[in-house]
Amino acid sequence: MRRAIYPGSFDPVTNGHLDIIERGCKLFDEIIISILINPEKQPFFTIEERLEMLTDVVADISKGGCTVRVDSFRGLLVHYAVAQQANAIVRGIRAISDYEYELQMALMNRRLEPGIETVFMMPAETYSYVSSRLVKEVFHLGGQVTGLVPPLVETRMKEKLDQTR
Numbered sequence: 001m002r003r004a005i006y007p008g009s010f011d012p013v014t015n016g017h018l019d020i021i022e023r024g025c026k027l028f029d030e031i032i033i034s035i036l037i038n039p040e041k042q043p044f045f046t047i048e049e050r051l052e053m054l055t056d057v058v059a060d061i062s063k064g065g066c067t068v069r070v071d072s073f074r075g076l077l078v079h080y081a082v083a084q085q086a087n088a089i090v091r092g093i094r095a096i097s098d099y100e101y102e103l104q105m106a107l108m109n110r111r112l113e114p115g116i117e118t119v120f121m122m123p124a125e126t127y128s129y130v131s132s133r134l135v136k137e138v139f140h141l142g143g144q145v146t147g148l149v150p151p152l153v154e155t156r157m158k159e160k161l162d163q164t165r
């Protein structure tokens, strides 16, 4: 059983994340998408909202044979990964600029838990510039995010903005 953790903030989930999950499904029997509960960050969506959206948008991927679960965690990622009996951590790398930070994390995680491998995956070029941070910035400044996030997420972003107005 090859089980991987795909950790992140997913605030919100983008089409780039979905692309990585689909690719990860070719390598692993099960992927647990794990949202970090980070009390120090002020997120756009609550953990519950992110869990709900992710569960909805990955439903179709799960039908392809690989099991996709959505969960949240706090504390050290490797502790969580061991508790979930995962063998690997999946991270998406879009550009060289991502690599330095990701390498540091991967090596620190390896030091903490040598039994867990980090697997870097590249999204489709179409999503190589897409990040949750940029999506939120563009959205809040009135730009179009269609095609960058799943339609459900775009709808939820609009609803959320209406609520906060």
Ligand code: PNS
Residues within 6 Å of the ligand: 007, 008, 009, 010, 036, 075, 076, 077, 078, 104, 105, 106, 108, 109
């Ligand atoms: O999508 P993000 O926000 O870049 O994801 C970062 C994440 C959640 C993978 C990273 O912050 C993390 O693993 N946090 C958990 C705490 C931890 O294990 N820290 C040590 C990392 S070497």
